[in-house]
Amino acid sequence: xxxKSGFGWQRGIFEQAQLTGWSAMRDNLIADIxxxxxxxxxxxxxxxxxxxxxxxxxxxFDPKKxxxxxxxxxxxxxxQLFKPLLHGEKQHQQEVLLESDTTKLIDIGDGVASISxxxxxxxxxxxxxxxxPNCLDFLEENGFHALIFRQEKEHFCAGANLYEIISAIxxxxxxxxxxxxxxxxxxxxxxxxxxxxxxxxxxxxxxxVSMLQESLMRLKHGRxxxxxxxxxxxxGGGCELLLHCNKVVxxxxxxxxxxxxxxxxxxxxxxxKEMALRAYSNKETDDIFPLLSKYFEQIAMAKFSASALEAxxxxxxxxxxxxxxxxxxxxxxxxxxxxxxxxxxxxxPLDTTFKVVGKAGYANIMAQVANLYExxxxxxxxxxxxxxLAKVITASKVEENTVVNSQMILDLEKKxxxxxxxxxxxQDRIEYMLKNSKPLRN
Amino acid sequence: xxxxYIVDAKRTPVGKARGCLSKTRADDxxxxxxxxxxxxxxxxxxxxxxxxDIIVGCAMPEGPQGLNIxxxxxxxxxxxxxxxxxxxxxxxxxxxxxxxxAADLVKSGSAELVIAAGVESMSSVPMTGFKPSVNPKxxxxxxxxxxxxxxxxxxxxxxxxxxxxxxxxxxxxxxxxEAILANQDGLFTKEISTITTVxxxxxxxxxxYTTSTNVVSKDEGPREDTSxxxxxxxxxxxxxxxxxxxxxxxxxxxxAAAVLIASEEALKKYNLxxxxxxxxxxxxxxPAEIMGIGPVKAVPKVLTSVGLGIDDIxxxxxxxxxxxxxxxxxxxxxxxxxxxxxxGGAIALGHPLGATxxxxxxxxxxAMKRDNIxxxxxxxxxxxxxxxxxxxxxxxx
Numbered sequence: 001x002x003x004k005s006g007f008g009w010q011r012g013i014f015e016q017a018q019l020t021g022w023s024a025m026r027d028n029l030i031a032d033i034x035x036x037x038x039x040x041x042x043x044x045x046x047x048x049x050x051x052x053x054x055x056x057x058x059x060x061f062d063p064k065k066x067x068x069x070x071x072x073x074x075x076x077x078x079x080q081l082f083k084p085l086l087h088g089e090k091q092h093q094q095e096v097l098l099e100s101d102t103t104k105l106i107d108i109g110d111g112v113a114s115i116s117x118x119x120x121x122x123x124x125x126x127x128x129x130x131x132x133p134n135c136l137d138f139l140e141e142n143g144f145h146a147l148i149f150r151q152e153k154e155h156f157c158a159g160a161n162l163y164e165i166i167s168a169i170x171x172x173x174x175x176x177x178x179x180x181x182x183x184x185x186x187x188x189x190x191x192x193x194x195x196x197x198x199x200x201x202x203x204x205x206x207x208x209v210s211m212l213q214e215s216l217m218r219l220k221h222g223r224x225x226x227x228x229x230x231x232x233x234x235x236g237g238g239c240e241l242l243l244h245c246n247k248v249v250x251x252x253x254x255x256x257x258x259x260x261x262x263x264x265x266x267x268x269x270x271x272x273k274e275m276a277l278r279a280y281s282n283k284e285t286d287d288i289f290p291l292l293s294k295y296f297e298q299i300a301m302a303k304f305s306a307s308a309l310e311a312x313x314x315x316x317x318x319x320x321x322x323x324x325x326x327x328x329x330x331x332x333x334x335x336x337x338x339x340x341x342x343x344x345x346x347x348x349p350l351d352t353t354f355k356v357v358g359k360a361g362y363a364n365i366m367a368q369v370a371n372l373y374e375x376x377x378x379x380x381x382x383x384x385x386x387x388x389l390a391k392v393i394t395a396s397k398v399e400e401n402t403v404v405n406s407q408m409i410l411d412l413e414k415k416x417x418x419x420x421x422x423x424x425x426x427q428d429r430i431e432y433m434l435k436n437s438k439p440l441r442n
Numbered sequence: 443x444x445x446x447y448i449v450d451a452k453r454t455p456v457g458k459a460r461g462c463l464s465k466t467r468a469d470d471x472x473x474x475x476x477x478x479x480x481x482x483x484x485x486x487x488x489x490x491x492x493x494x495d496i497i498v499g500c501a502m503p504e505g506p507q508g509l510n511i512x513x514x515x516x517x518x519x520x521x522x523x524x525x526x527x528x529x530x531x532x533x534x535x536x537x538x539x540x541x542x543x544a545a546d547l548v549k550s551g552s553a554e555l556v557i558a559a560g561v562e563s564m565s566s567v568p569m570t571g572f573k574p575s576v577n578p579k580x581x582x583x584x585x586x587x588x589x590x591x592x593x594x595x596x597x598x599x600x601x602x603x604x605x606x607x608x609x610x611x612x613x614x615x616x617x618x619x620e621a622i623l624a625n626q627d628g629l630f631t632k633e634i635s636t637i638t639t640v641x642x643x644x645x646x647x648x649x650x651y652t653t654s655t656n657v658v659s660k661d662e663g664p665r666e667d668t669s670x671x672x673x674x675x676x677x678x679x680x681x682x683x684x685x686x687x688x689x690x691x692x693x694x695x696x697x698a699a700a701v702l703i704a705s706e707e708a709l710k711k712y713n714l715x716x717x718x719x720x721x722x723x724x725x726x727x728x729p730a731e732i733m734g735i736g737p738v739k740a741v742p743k744v745l746t747s748v749g750l751g752i753d754d755i756x757x758x759x760x761x762x763x764x765x766x767x768x769x770x771x772x773x774x775x776x777x778x779x780x781x782x783x784x785x786g787g788a789i790a791l792g793h794p795l796g797a798t799x800x801x802x803x804x805x806x807x808x809a810m811k812r813d814n815i816x817x818x819x820x821x822x823x824x825x826x827x828x829x830x831x832x833x834x835x836x837x838x839x
Contacts, residue, residue: 287573289573359578360575360576360578362578363575363576363577363578363580363581364574364575364576366576366581366589367574367576367580367581367589370581370586370589370590371589371590371591371594371680374590374594374681375594375597375680375681375682375684376681376682376683377681377682
């Protein structure tokens with residue numbers, strides 16, 4: 001545990017040995033010692049030979065005491081709900097409410113449920129997008145009051161499923177829903193590329209964006225109180241997810257940002273809308289622009305926070321969101337926050353109107369963009385992307401301080417997002433990211 | 443047309459933005475400059491009651507330097523209610539424009555005594571003002587250069603006139619060296635009016651109010667610790683592959699200056715001894731994207747208007763907005779580098795935008811008297827693509 005918690009190892013030495021096969025490891029070591037292939041000349045202690053595992057449902061083996069010692073029952077560990085287990089330890093007893101290939105919803109008591117994703121890096125696949133509203137329906141129908149997003153695997157959420165997006169584009173599903181031909185193409189593609197992960201249920205990009213926007217708006221304004229328990233990466237769609245939760249509990253090691261520009265698009269799941277709204281709500285004077293300009297720059301430069309504290313400065317966490325040191329306590333603290341909010345009469349926020357910076361703000365931002373471009377700080381395609389982001393986040397067609405609603409900005413997000421995905425350079429960026437795990441500058 | 447005489451010119455020291463004058467309000471800096479130039483006159487009380495107008499240049503006349511700072515400072519300076527005042531803005535030439543406007547009033551017979559001044563506290567007002575607002579029409583291709591930052595225009599000048607980074611850094615280093623030497627030799631002493639700043643605060647340790655007083659008598663900008671090597675290591679900030687750095691650009695500064703302009707009749711009436719005559723002033727437009735070359739158009743224009751050639755000019759105060767544009771102007775006009783900014787320029791001495799024209803008027807006046815120079819010229823480039831130039835004739839008593 002010390003190697004994992006204190007030194008960041010994914011597995012400790014004994015855990016890895018047990019996972020690999022204790023007996024096989026032991027036998028190989030003995031053979032190597034006998035044949036003089038290792039520096040060690042002493043035989044292995046007898047406790048190594050006497051057993052085939054060191055971690056069991058009873059606890060971890062202690063050679064001095066010659067017995068398995070259970071984990072400490074110190075009250076501090078009661079705060080670690082569903083703490084990470086070592087291989088071989090007794091599994092947690094979870095009351096699973098709903099489970100699919102992509103998500104698992106569990107009951108954590110007192111009318112609170114927790115959802116985790118099963119996708120790689122916990123990305124928002126089409127399956128996840130189908131499951132979220134189903135989970136909310138279930139919770140509403142069964143008397144639950146709060147939902148916590150808490151992943152069981154590393155990271156909160158690395159964003160959208162780029163593989164699904166690029167596949168949908170290649171199958172001609174930018175705006176049109178799948179027909180017989182595209183379904184056949186999908187099947188043929190899967191047969192030709194057995195090495196690639198199986199594609200989930202495919203929708204048109206337009207439909208997928210709508211699903212994402214609707215789900216996230218429901219998280220913010222729906223009957224169920226939503227809390228994001230964040231640790232590790234919360235990027236792109238993952239950041240949009242937490243932006244729409246009623247409360248965030250984040251570990252210090254949270255890396256949060258709207259980084260979509262790196263893959264040739266901009267936040268279209270309500271992230272751009274949320275930052276325009278936050279610029280209006282958080283402004284320190286009557287002027288929305290200074291804060292909006294800061295938020296715009298963060299998104300345009302694909303910046304993400306180096307810590308949860310920095311995420312607060314960047315506006316991705318709200319002033320009253322909670323930051324904790326020990327990620328193992330996230331679910332416990334999130335549940336306590338949920339219960340406290342419910343006790344104090346939590347009501348979901350209304351989808352209120354807000355003012356935008358409009359065409360005046362757009363002109364100011366584009367003046368900055370022109371300087372960046374002329375100074376060769378941005379590439380051609382960057383300019384195309386951030387121009388569309390500017391149109392959305394400012395609501396560029398209306399006068400300054402025009403009152404708008406969320407849907408107006410969400411519609412702009414969808415329109416320009418699809419427009420960008422239709423460009424070859426955005427598709428190149430997505431494919432490059434999938435192949436190389438780093439952004440392409442084109 | 444009559445003549446316009448410069449009776450005297452006084453300036454505050456120039457502080458770095460967020461430096462020694464940052465806690466002194468712009469209107470207080472201006473009051474200090476106005477009072478200093480009036481105090482310099484033997485007949486100050488009588489002059490004080492007969493100033494026909496006060497004209498103040500300021501490039502960002504808003505916030506603490508808004509609300510017609512000229513009139514506010516006039517009244518705060520203790521001048522009578524009968525003294526009118528107005529603020530003007532032509533960006534970096536505002537402080538020279540005020541001198542030109544004052545001279546025109548006097549030459550035309552509309553006024554006998556006018557104070558021309560300039561003020562800028564870049565510590566108080568950001569470079570583009572508190573709420574920049576770009577007209578959407580600026581985004582059209584033919585207008586986009588209006589939106590270019592000044593640093594980017596300097597990079598465009600670099601490209602057009604093939605100026606190397608080394609040339610720029612050498613020019614910047616020279617500016618500092620000359621300013622340091624001038625300071626050591628006390629060459630700014632006559633034009634600078636020492637200012638005492640007072641800052642009040644609160645000590646959390648002693649739980650008492652604190653007052654710190656600082657007497658400022660020298661420009662804060664010149665750096666003795668700089669070198670060609672240090673300047674060469676600074677990063678470019680306006681273009682990814684550029685060469686303009688903070689080190690070879692003018693410094694953001696705080697400061698003010700005032701110039702007393704009089705007609706021939708006023709000289710006689712108040713028994714004043716003029717130091718110089720303000721001969722003429724011209725402005726000219728150039729493309730906004732290379733605004734730095736503004737003097738290339740303005741200088742020939744003003745020389746023609748006063749019937750002089752460039753060789754007649756013995757001292758040139760060329761505002762060093764950027765080393766790049768200064769070098770381009772020197773090259774294009776064929777200026778004698780020995781005559782250009784012999785005491786250093788804005789890269790070392792600072793550039794409090796709207797005050798610079800008046801400040802350098804005070805500098806050139808001192809220099810021309812000291813070195814017995816016949817004609818001097820102050821010139822500068824102006825944001826959005828202009829240049830200004832004014833010519834002064836020494837009156838040798």
